[in-house]
Amino acid sequence: MRTPLRAFAMLAAAAALVTACGSGDDWSGPHPAPAAIGALGPGFADSPPAPEATVTPRPGSWTGVRPSKGYRVVLLTSGDDRPTKNLVAAVKDWAQEEDVDLRTVVPENSSDFIPSIVRAMDMGPDLIVSAGNDLIDPLAAVTASHLSQQFLVVGAELAEPTGNVTAVDWSGASFRGEGLGMSSTYDAGSFTPERCAAAIRAGAAAVLSDLTGIVLWLDKH
Template sequence: MLLRALAATTAAAVLLLTLTACATDDWSTPRADPTVVGTPAAGFHPQTAPSPEATVVPADGSWHGVSPSPGYRVVLLTSGSDSTTGVLNAAVEEWSSDEQVSLRTVTADDANPIRAIVDAMEMKPDLIVSTGEALVDALAMVTPNHLDVSFLVLGAELAEPTYNVTAVDWTGAGFRGEGLGSATHFDEASFTPERSDAAIRAGATAVLTGMTGVVLWID
């Protein structure tokens, strides 16, 4: 009888946790605005506020210890099946799990990437994280018309970003679209799990602390 009672109690607890998780993960439910947890270390923000479209080189690891409040809503907007995009996506997914981020994924059709961007915006996330070079030109067209939506581009950048678009690049990345190619020599081997992890964490820290519309360089 005792074992049965314990089993019933455990099952009820598991069901309650499952229902609670589903309820808190329901994006249709209004909630308080997200906040930033923690403070970047010295060297993350430059001594003077960066100008729009500036390149900022934060001190290595200065973004550690900064997290969004639990339940931060992020859409991973991705395009392409190449290995570099896959490594970035894995880093975003791991970060979301570590930081209790509520993550949704929208995969773009190369023939109509704008449709995927619109789909992502309609979900009303706190942040849209973009991976894959095929999205860059489409983002350049869409983002200036939706300044109330925050975007973070990993491993690439917009040639003329508005203040709602932040990018993270390094030597070997930096695709800019619009026929400009890459800001540096492209190197697939530079898209390591470690650098991709640093990219999402540094980029999220910049967005959360209000340093947007810039390119973070994390070499």
Template structure:
């Protein structure tokens, strides 16, 4: 009798643990998550919200009050092992840890289109792109997946659709499509502090419904 009781207890614990794991099951459908908090003054003009492809220059810290809901599903799509990309990746992982975001990473050493498709198929709330090599491939794909939000940090697409938001700063000037790296590009501008600020501002913009724009930090 005691053995059966212990077995039942062990089974209950296993099932409980399995149930806990299932809460992070990305295959389960769910309602679109709502952001926590609101944008502060100076992020956008409420009377004249930005139109697609517009560039905004939000006031420093005006994005600090907006956070993703716990468990917000994010895919970090990254390509390249240069110092700039590594800084962006670190910023994303630090942000995800702080905000209790559910983060998955898709690395794209090559075959970029297939890796972008892999990220989309995970059906995250947001795909964050880090690495200049992904800019042109994203330009080919994003318009066909308007229900999937993308955030490009440290670069921007030349002609983004409404589901692609970029967060950049002086020195982060890569745009792809033959435009490549301009003379204003400064690899030394890719500091962790600047990347983290751009990520938070860009994520706040997406979470607040201001998408398809460039968030440019001073």
């Protein structure tokens, strides 16, 4: 039996298919396939990880990877708490430093969470980066039905991710949604600018290197 959230997600996606044509926000011009420039260093993942596996990469083992020019990313974010603000700042800094073509989608309210995800997908990005715990359950309702779209969740994770959802987490973050509540180890102070910067860079490096559908654990950063 479908949950109301999943049923709404399907309706929103169907509506978006009708309205997407002619949108000025879909990056409709020519675009080469994204590629990783460089390679992951030793200790990032010693062997190909199993789906949904948790991997603890060696600090800095992701720094040798950057996106090819014109990498298209949508930052999907909700929340004005300090952890979310630090994550958003880290994503924007990374995009500027790496010449990423970044656009941002912010839901207007809680009823706009799923439509905002659909809007982000309709833009045709190479990657959707999510920042903010409020988006976790809506993402869980949508992502499994859109396996061709890559998602990166920073500072949280989905309880049951599919192969197109990669997450970067640590013991001070680790929010998983699905009614599980906040982790007992949650620590807003752990969302430092340095850790948030490591999260977006490690996560993007994993996606660019086709290591997706896993959780990167950055406790050793």
